[in-house]
Amino acid sequence: MPAYEEALAAQPAAFVDCAAAMSAAGNDLTEHRGEYDTTVTTINDGWHDTANTAFNDDVDLVDEHVDQVVAKVGDAAEVLSTGGSAMVSQVEQLKAVDAAYKGAGFVVQPAPKVELGPAHWAAIAAAGPFGPVLQAVFQARADEGTMRLTTGLAVLTATDVATGTSLTAAAEALQPLEDKGPGATDCLPVEDDGTDGNLEKEERQTDVKAQKDTEKDTEKDSGKDDSGEDEDEKSDDKDKEDQDKDQGKDDQDKDPEQPGDQQPQPEVPQPDRERPENEVPGFEPPDPVGPEVPDFTTDPIVPGGPDLGDPWKPTELEDAEVPSGGLASGGGGGGIGGGGPGSSGVPSGTSGTGSGGPLGFVGTPAGGTPAGAPAGGRPGLGGGLVGAPGARGPVNGDEEYERESFLTEDPEDDVWGIGTDEGNPYVDYQEEQAQQSDLPTLAPVEELPPFALPGFDLPEPGKS
Amino acid sequence: MEVEQVRGGGGDLQSLAPKAKLASDRVQAPAATAASSNSGFITGDAGVQWHGRFDAVTAGVERRVDWQGAQVTTSADELESCDQEVRGKFRAIERRIPARREQ
Numbered sequence: 360m361p362a363y364e365e366a367l368a369a370q371p372a373a374f375v376d377c378a379a380a381m382s383a384a385g386n387d388l389t390e391h392r393g394e395y396d397t398t399v400t401t402i403n404d405g406w407h408d409t410a411n412t413a414f415n416d417d418v419d420l421v422d423e424h425v426d427q428v429v430a431k432v433g434d435a436a437e438v439l440s441t442g443g444s445a446m447v448s449q450v451e452q453l454k455a456v457d458a459a460y461k462g463a464g465f466v467v468q469p470a471p472k473v474e475l476g477p478a479h480w481a482a483i484a485a486a487g488p489f490g491p492v493l494q495a496v497f498q499a500r501a502d503e504g505t506m507r508l509t510t511g512l513a514v515l516t517a518t519d520v521a522t523g524t525s526l527t528a529a530a531e532a533l534q535p536l537e538d539k540g541p542g543a544t545d546c547l548p549v550e551d552d553g554t555d556g557n558l559e560k561e562e563r564q565t566d567v568k569a570q571k572d573t574e575k576d577t578e579k580d581s582g583k584d585d586s587g588e589d590e591d592e593k594s595d596d597k598d599k600e601d602q603d604k605d606q607g608k609d610d611q612d613k614d615p616e617q618p619g620d621q622q623p624q625p626e627v628p629q630p631d632r633e634r635p636e637n638e639v640p641g642f643e644p645p646d647p648v649g650p651e652v653p654d655f656t657t658d659p660i661v662p663g664g665p666d667l668g669d670p671w672k673p674t675e676l677e678d679a680e681v682p683s684g685g686l687a688s689g690g691g692g693g694g695i696g697g698g699g700p701g702s703s704g705v706p707s708g709t710s711g712t713g714s715g716g717p718l719g720f721v722g723t724p725a726g727g728t729p730a731g732a733p734a735g736g737r738p739g740l741g742g743g744l745v746g747a748p749g750a751r752g753p754v755n756g757d758e759e760y761e762r763e764s765f766l767t768e769d770p771e772d773d774v775w776g777i778g779t780d781e782g783n784p785y786v787d788y789q790e791e792q793a794q795q796s797d798l799p800t801l802a803p804v805e806e807l808p809p810f811a812l813p814g815f816d817l818p819e820p821g822k823s
Numbered sequence: 824m825e826v827e828q829v830r831g832g833g834g835d836l837q838s839l840a841p842k843a844k845l846a847s848d849r850v851q852a853p854a855a856t857a858a859s860s861n862s863g864f865i866t867g868d869a870g871v872q873w874h875g876r877f878d879a880v881t882a883g884v885e886r887r888v889d890w891q892g893a894q895v896t897t898s899a900d901e902l903e904s905c906d907q908e909v910r911g912k913f914r915a916i917e918r919r920i921p922a923r924r925e926q
Contacts (some may be wrong), residue, residue: 387842411825443866534880
């Protein structure tokens with residue numbers, strides 16, 4: 360909103376000039392569009408394929424955009440030209456009124472307000488008794504001038520506001536054409552991918568640096584804390600001791616729980632162990648019925664689950680087979696219910712691992728402590744495999760059954776993706792055992808003795 | 824595709840692109856003058872603002888046309904290289920066929 364003096368000093372003709380420039384700019388864009396279309400036509404004359412179609416689609420977008428821009432520029436130029444022209448006349452009128460009153464001896468304040476000038480006061484003073492009347496006449500003219508100037512300025516301001524608002528709206532209506540994304544092209548993405556990768560690397564590097572910095576900061580902070588706050592540390596140490604005592608109590612309280620936590624899985628079969636031991640002599644039929652029901656529920660639902668997956672792993676089979684000799688004796692000796700579960704184990708064995716559960720639970724406690732370590736590590740069905748040969752030791756048919764099961768289920772293990780090492784059935788499997796045993800630790804041990812033993816053995820008998 | 828014609832057209836587009844900016848440049852000085860010589864007028868500031876938007880629009884058109892020119896040139900180059908490759912293959916085939924015909 361221009362002040363009165365600003366309105367008098369204004370040059371609204373500049374708006375008209377600007378509007379003319381805008382119109383010329385619209386014409387420039389139109390000419391640019393013409394040249395653009397000419398060039399595109401030239402290109403299209405020698406190019407006909409799908410890429411050219413896509414190119415022309417994009418050209419249409421540009422043409423449409425430019426047309427819209429030209430139209431908007433024309434509208435804005437018209438608005439500015441109309442408003443500027445109106446303001447030119449309004450400012451001229453304002454200047455004319457201002458000049459008229461100043462020429463008549465009035466004083467025009469920038470309010471705007473017209474006041475009586477020195478000449479008027481002199482005339483009033485010279486009028487004598489008619490002075491007040493003359494003053495009233497002059498004052499009426501001055502008030503009329505004030506009203507005219509105020510009105511003129513208000514009209515000018517209204518025109519300015521209307522024009523400016525319209526021009527601002529026209530400016531907001533100008534939406535620049537979105538840049539073609541480099542991802543939309545077939546050529547640029549390669550460079551962009553590289554830059555993106557570099558950016559990621561840089562980000563990672565920055566992250567690493569940030570982590571290092573944070574670590575340094577933490578170290579510094581910890582050092583500062585150590586050097587600075589000894590008293591607090593002492594108090595903290597006391598608190599820590601108290602906490603340690605409390606923790607010790609808690610640990611004592613937790614001690615019976617922690618082994619339970621460390622061996623959570625053997626605890627689960629323990630009640631099962633007790634149950635079959637207690638129930639096997641007493642009730643044989645309910646034993647397979649009880650556990651089989653949940654086993655059937657678990658087996659079909661999760662056939663490839665951890666229950667079946669674990670016992671068929673080669674490592675467990677190795678562990679299970681190696682101590683199986685000791686377990687066989689233990690299981691044999693411990694085959695307390697051997698007659699009972701052994702007989703029930705054969706038919707239940709066809710049903711799946713569920714039968715191995717109770718058998719293993721019988722065998723593992725009977726097998727003694729050495730078998731307890733692997734059985735504890737991989738309880739459940741692993742124990743079932745361990746215990747199974749124990750109970751089946753005296754029965755030859757059980758061993759055949761196990762061998763058959765391994766043979767038939769090895770390819771299944773391949774399907775499950777569990778026993779790829781076993782997939783090469785027995786020959787490769789044994790070789791793999793030898794390789795696995797050679798690679799980690801036994802290789803140097805076994806290799807050295809054969810070279811060393813003949814070296815020592817030969818001279819010894821030679822000397823002797 | 825007439826490679827040279829299309830490639831030349833791509834170059835023409837790229838050379839034509841900056842001319843869109845001239846339309847904006849034409850308005851800049853009058854808008855600034857109108858704003859400076861009419862202090863206190865909303866229209867003056869609005870004119871400068873309008874020029875800013877208009878400049879962004881013309882710059883967008885310039886970038887788009889330049890991008891199109893680059894794409895056209897690239898397409899021409901790619902098709903030329905592909906044409907040369909196919910030409911080489913045809914020549915290789917051509918070398919074999921006459922030998923069999925002569926036989």
